[in-house]
Amino acid sequence: MIATTALFASSSAFGKLWQENGAYQYFLAKIDGPNPVLPANKYIPFDWGFSEISVANEGIKLTWNTPVIQKESLVRLRITSATDVREVCVLAVKTAVSGKKIGELDIRFAHYMQPFELPIAPEDISAVLQEGITLQLIKGTKPFWFFSAGKNTQSAPTAFLPHLLVYKKAGEKDAWKDRLVSLDSVQTFGWMQGVVWDGLHEMSQKSGKAKAILAQQLDLYLGQNSLVYANLNNIKTVEKISTVESILPFAILAQTNPTHPLLKTAVAFCENHANAEGVIADGTGNNRTVKTEECYTVSYPLAVLAKTLNRPELAQLAINTLQSRINLLEKGNSIHQRGTEQGELYFGNWGRGVAWYLLGIAKTLTHLPDSNQKQVIQKSFQKSVEKVIAYQQPNGLWFNFFNKPETGLETSGTAGIAAALTYGFQNELLPKSAKNAAEKAQNGLLPFFTPDGFLTGTAQVNKGGDGLQLNGFRVISPYTLGFLAHFDRN
Secondary structure, eight states: OOOBOOOOOTTSHHHHHHHHHOOEEEEEOEEESOOOOOOTTOOOGGGBOEEEEOTTSOOEEEEOOOOOOOTTOEEEEEEEEOSOOOSOOEEEEEETTTOOEEEEEEOTTOOTTEEEEEEEOGGGHHHHHHHOEEEEEEEOSSOEEEEOOOTTSBOOOGGGSSEEEEESSSOOTTHHHHHHSSGGGOOOTTHHHHHHHHHHHHHTTTOHHHHHHHHHHHHHHHGGGOOEEEOGGGOEEESOOOSGGGSHHHHHHHHHOTTOTHHHHHHHHHHHTBOTTSOBOBSOGGGOEEETHHIIIIIHHHHHHHHHTTOHHHHHHHHHHHHHHHHHHEETTEEEEEEETTSOEEEETBHHHHHHHHHHHHHHHHHSOOOHHHHHHHHHHHHHHHHHHHTOOTTSOEEEETTEEEEEEEHHHHHHHHHHHHHHHHTTSSOHHHHHHHHHHHHHHGGGBOTTSOBOOEEOOTTSHHHHHHSOOEEOOTTHHHHHTTTOOO
16 A cells, blocks of 8 residues: 655745745645556656556545645645546546545546646535545546655655645736746656747746756756656657657757757757658658648757757758748648648647747747748748737637637647747847737736646647547646746746
8 A cells, every 4th residue: 555645834835835925835645545566568757656546446545634724725636647648537536435526537638747636616625634535537448647755766746746736816927937947847758848948948048047947857858868758658768769749859958968969869860850852750751741840849959950060951951841831831821730741731720730830930040040041931930920810819819729719719829829929029030019919818828827837728739639629628738838938038
């Protein structure tokens, strides 16, 4: 049996925060349940402690040894995924003694380091504290692993451990900085972690703390001149780049550690995925797929690497890859997230896909040397931004699919687009109208922050196909914090 408990005293950081401004406090759970056994071919990120819920056991019990919570306090239950979920997975939450159903945690298609939360109704708070709760898998076929403070193992950061979030008000509007500038923003290696590091790197220009946290996070994955991470399905991967979306972290590595040996691995990967025209994509022959992601995850890193390694031919690869996306994926008033080189197009005006497109172009242009090709791309970029701003809603946000209001407002695409507009204006690529649209988006995002600074309202990662993006399902994904850093470098 696992039995782990921790409670923050008033002298702790979160205790002080609670006392000084009444914002929020974490109460960590004691966990009782079967001792998890990790299959030999599986890996939990960073070997952090974890617990398991599966159809083979009766569930997990969480309890708290807490002082009485004041009546006006609000409470949310949180757990964080240590599993790469590729199915619909639902946990029932009940009081441990009376068996009253508190609600369900819908964790379908979760990614690593993704928190899930459930508001506790005021009338149920007392029972939750007195009895504890049980978590039981009611939908899903595979074990669900979540981070916990395991014995004799390193633990995930506090915000990722099972806890009750107790608060009295919505929280400070800049609380997201506390989450970003910490290990609470560590994400799956690849584009998600790249977004976080890119944001931290922006903040590090003026913040010593951001610079230190960025170095700490880089060391988690890339320390000892190596690379170790959890790939798909909790498979341990060592010194191997899996997809073109995994190149983004090397843009930040090149700017912080330009002699790191794995930079050459990233370059070789890109060169091996370029066709005769110098366009980089996953796939081979007639089965290559071009995506807006590569504007940000390939062209931007290559532009940085061209300068870092003094290899101008990499800048040309960046231009070719970027221009191919502009030629293939932008048609009329639509920007498609992906397509084939034969002209088939998918996911038109999907918010996050447009964010990759705009942010990737802005970042790449900023790092490219002057040329006629750069000027052509910049003019195209300005026209694209005008089209996108036209879809912005009065509250500052964009729908998940711009021209489909029924898909709902969405925050990750909004934050990414606003980051691109802000960065483009700061680097004299865009007019002031772009800055105004970005500020409008920033204000529109404010109601979507949790009291401790995570951003809600994000469409889940795109593992569940079209249906998952169309049905309005929304989550917390900490990678979005990296977008926010472009708004404020202080």
